[in-house]
Amino acid sequence: MTSLPPRNPIDDDLLAPENSALVLIDFQPAQIYTSISADPDFLVRNVVSLAKVGKLFDLPIVLSTAQVSAGLNGDTIPQLREQLVGVASYDRTAINAWEDQDFVEAVRATGRKKLIMAALWTEVCLVFPAISALDEGFEVYPVVDCVAGTSREAHESGLQRVIQAGARPVSWIGVLCELQRDWNRTDTSQGMIEIALERGGPFGNELAIKLDKTSLAAA
Numbered sequence: 284m285t286s287l288p289p290r291n292p293i294d295d296d297l298l299a300p301e302n303s304a305l306v307l308i309d310f311q312p313a314q315i316y317t318s319i320s321a322d323p324d325f326l327v328r329n330v331v332s333l334a335k336v337g338k339l340f341d342l343p344i345v346l347s348t349a350q351v352s353a354g355l356n357g358d359t360i361p362q363l364r365e366q367l368v369g370v371a372s373y374d375r376t377a378i379n380a381w382e383d384q385d386f387v388e389a390v391r392a393t394g395r396k397k398l399i400m401a402a403l404w405t406e407v408c409l410v411f412p413a414i415s416a417l418d419e420g421f422e423v424y425p426v427v428d429c430v431a432g433t434s435r436e437a438h439e440s441g442l443q444r445v446i447q448a449g450a451r452p453v454s455w456i457g458v459l460c461e462l463q464r465d466w467n468r469t470d471t472s473q474g475m476i477e478i479a480l481e482r483g484g485p486f487g488n489e490l491a492i493k494l495d496k497t498s499l500a501a502a
Contacts, residue, residue, distance in 0.1 A: 286465050298424065298453075298461040304395040305337035305344045307367075308380050308402035308412065312357040315403065320438065321431035327362055330401055330429045332482045333455040334366040339474040340462045343393035347373045347386050349408070378407060381415030390416070397422045399458055401429035406441035413445045423450040426458060456486050 292301035310330055315323045337344050346367060350356045351374045358364070359372060375383040380402075390398065398421050402409035409430050413423045425445055432438030446452060453461070456479075463475050476494075479487040 286467050289464070289468075297464075298397055298399065298458060299464070300340040300342060300462055302395055303340075303342055303397040303399055303424075303462070304390065304393040305333070305342045306347075306390060306398050306400045306402075306412075307334065307344065307359075307363070308347045308400070309349050309408045310359055310363050310401075310403060311348055311351070312360055314356075315360060318433055319403065319431035320434050326429065326431055327360065328482060329426075329455050331362050331366055332478055333399075333401060333426055333429050333458065334363055335478045335481075336455065336459045336462065337399075338366060339471055339478065342399070342462075343395060344370050345373070345386065345389045345393065346370050347375060347380050347383070349375050349378070379411035379415060380408065381412040381419075390421075396420070397424065399424045399426060399453070401426045403431060404437065404441070405430045405432035406437040406444075410441045410444050413450055414448045417445075417449050424453045424458070425450050426455050427452045428454050456484075 292299040295302060307330070315326060319326070344367060346359060348356065348359055351358050353376070371389070373383065373386045373389060375386060377383040380386045398416055400409065400413055400423055402412070409425055413425060416423050423445065425442065427442060430438070432441055442452060459475060459478065463471055466472050476490055479490050
C-alpha cells in the first residue's frame with residue numbers, strides 16, 4: 284500500500300486544497316426557511332458541513348448576501364456565519380453576484396480557477412454567477428445537495444442549465460473526499476472524520492460503525 288505523491292495542483296483536473304475556492308451565496312433566512320422546496324434543516328446541515336470542509340482545507344472562501352444593507356433581507360444564517368469567523372461578506376443589489384464589483388474582485392483575488400459554489404436559489408443565484416464565471420474561464424463545481432430552488436422543477440432545470448454550460452456537479456461529501464484524496468494525509472484526515480461524524484448520514488454512519496468496530500477489537 285504505497286500512495287503516490289500528491290499531484291501538481293496546477294495540472295490536477297480534480298479539486299485540491301491548493302487549486303480551489305469556496306463560494307457561498309445568499310444563505311439568508313428568507314431564502315432558506317420560506318421559499319425553497321427542499322427540507323431547510325437538511326440543507327442547512329449540508330452547507331454548514333461544506334463550510335467546515337472549506338475551513339479544514341484552508342480554502343479561500345467568498346461569502347455574499349443580497350439586500351441586507353437595504354433592510355430587505357436578513358444576514359447570513361448564524362449556523363453558517365459562526366463557521367466563517369473572519370470571512371468577509373459582500374452584500375449586493377445585483378441579482379447576479381457576478382455583476383457586483385466587490386464580489387467579482389474577491390473571487391478573482393483568490394487566485395483559484397476551480398470554484399466550489401453553492402447558492403440560493405438554484406435557478407437564479409447559482410445559475411447566473413456560475414455561467415458568468417464559466418464564461419470568464421473559471422471551472423465551476425455546483426454542490427448539488429447544498430442548493431435548492433423554489434420548486435423541484437426549478438432546481439433541476441437550474442442544475443441542467445449550468446451543467447450544459449460546462450459546470451461539474453458535486454456533493455459536499457464528494458468535495459470532502461476529493462480534497463482529502465488519501466487517508467495518509469494526516470494533517471486533515473482526523474478533521475475529515477470529525478466533520479463526517481458530526482453530520483451523520485451514510486458516510487458519517489459508516490465511519491461510526493468502523494470506529495466502533497475498531498475500538499471493540501482493540502478492547
